[in-house]
Amino acid sequence: MEKKEENSTGNSALSDQNNQMIPSNSFFMANSTFDIPCEADQKGSLGFIDMLNVQDFASPSIFDLLQTPPLIPLQSQSQPLPSPPSTVPDSSEVVNTPASPNSSSMSSSSNEAANDKQSKIVGEEENEQEKTKKQLKPKKKNQKRQREPRFAFMTKSEIDNLDDGYRWRKYGQKAVKNSPFPRSYYRCTSAACGVKKRVERSSEDPSVVVTTYEGAHTHPCPITPRGSFGIMPENTTFGGVGICSGGGSGGDGGSSFAIPQVIHYQNQQHQIQQQPYFHNLTPPLSFTNTNPLLPRPHQERPFYPSAAPLARDHGLLEDMLPSQILKETKED
DNA sequence: CGCTTTTGACCGGCGC
DNA sequence: GCGCCGGTCAAAAGCG
Numbered sequence: 001m002e003k004k005e006e007n008s009t010g011n012s013a014l015s016d017q018n019n020q021m022i023p024s025n026s027f028f029m030a031n032s033t034f035d036i037p038c039e040a041d042q043k044g045s046l047g048f049i050d051m052l053n054v055q056d057f058a059s060p061s062i063f064d065l066l067q068t069p070p071l072i073p074l075q076s077q078s079q080p081l082p083s084p085p086s087t088v089p090d091s092s093e094v095v096n097t098p099a100s101p102n103s104s105s106m107s108s109s110s111n112e113a114a115n116d117k118q119s120k121i122v123g124e125e126e127n128e129q130e131k132t133k134k135q136l137k138p139k140k141k142n143q144k145r146q147r148e149p150r151f152a153f154m155t156k157s158e159i160d161n162l163d164d165g166y167r168w169r170k171y172g173q174k175a176v177k178n179s180p181f182p183r184s185y186y187r188c189t190s191a192a193c194g195v196k197k198r199v200e201r202s203s204e205d206p207s208v209v210v211t212t213y214e215g216a217h218t219h220p221c222p223i224t225p226r227g228s229f230g231i232m233p234e235n236t237t238f239g240g241v242g243i244c245s246g247g248g249s250g251g252d253g254g255s256s257f258a259i260p261q262v263i264h265y266q267n268q269q270h271q272i273q274q275q276p277y278f279h280n281l282t283p284p285l286s287f288t289n290t291n292p293l294l295p296r297p298h299q300e301r302p303f304y305p306s307a308a309p310l311a312r313d314h315g316l317l318e319d320m321l322p323s324q325i326l327k328e329t330k331e332d
Numbered sequence: 333c334g335c336t337t338t339t340g341a342c343c344g345g346c347g348c
Numbered sequence: 349g350c351g352c353c354g355g356t357c358a359a360a361a362g363c364g
Contacts, residue, residue, distance in 0.1 A: 170337055172356055185355070189335090198355095 152212040165221040179203035
């Protein structure tokens, strides 16, 4: 079994829908702000997430953004870029304080940094957990639960559980406070991979799916029979916490999160285009990539080995998208 | 038959 | 200390 992890994410941002205050843990999108339920809390499990500026990005992969260059830990933001961690980074905290609403920022919590130091203990805990679990989790004390770096993004989609190429098993579902939509909890089915993700719909915009990844995959991305990465609409806003590098232990070259490319969220008058995932469309918004952390267009590189073939796989897209949309896209 | 999903119960953290 | 809440467990059901 897997190590039971504790988590108690405060949910300050979720509280009051009538509350017009913009919490620090919000996605800032074009003309609107979305709370990120549970993602950013005072405890810092996942810091605030702001709008990602992606000027000049034709269609960058989220992983491109996150993997190159390595995100700067909060503590060392003014320092040279650290070398990528071999596994889960000690300091997964990245905070880019936006100088302006248009400046990019990705952030994450800082308490994870300390907790991550305990990563070595995880294995031992796992064994212990095995023994004790049958008694309904007599938890270890004195050990704050280790938090993996988390990464959240928003997707405009009717599909809750977006296919990101990895295989997930749902292990829980909870009603979300102040939201009519439940939150689903998934875990990567790969044996030694403890990556988790949460999927929920925004209560403010039911068409928006908030997906939060936690942890880094330690294995290559298994291509699902349906084809991976195919169904992510392009209009996703992500924010992050974390580090996606992975470098992982498995020698897989460091892929971590199976998150599709940046999807530009266009929320002008709440008119959001649904666009096929792999098309290079002009970003609906004019972003300014002022973030030194973010790669420049010329740095674009294929992230998924399988992405290129799939990019042309309209068969998949046609499964998932209205034909009209596809048609329009092709014309582009 | 094996894997996934569902779902109620349980646990721990946090605020009051 | 108590209650709330997020997160997880695990048995049962569902599915291919």
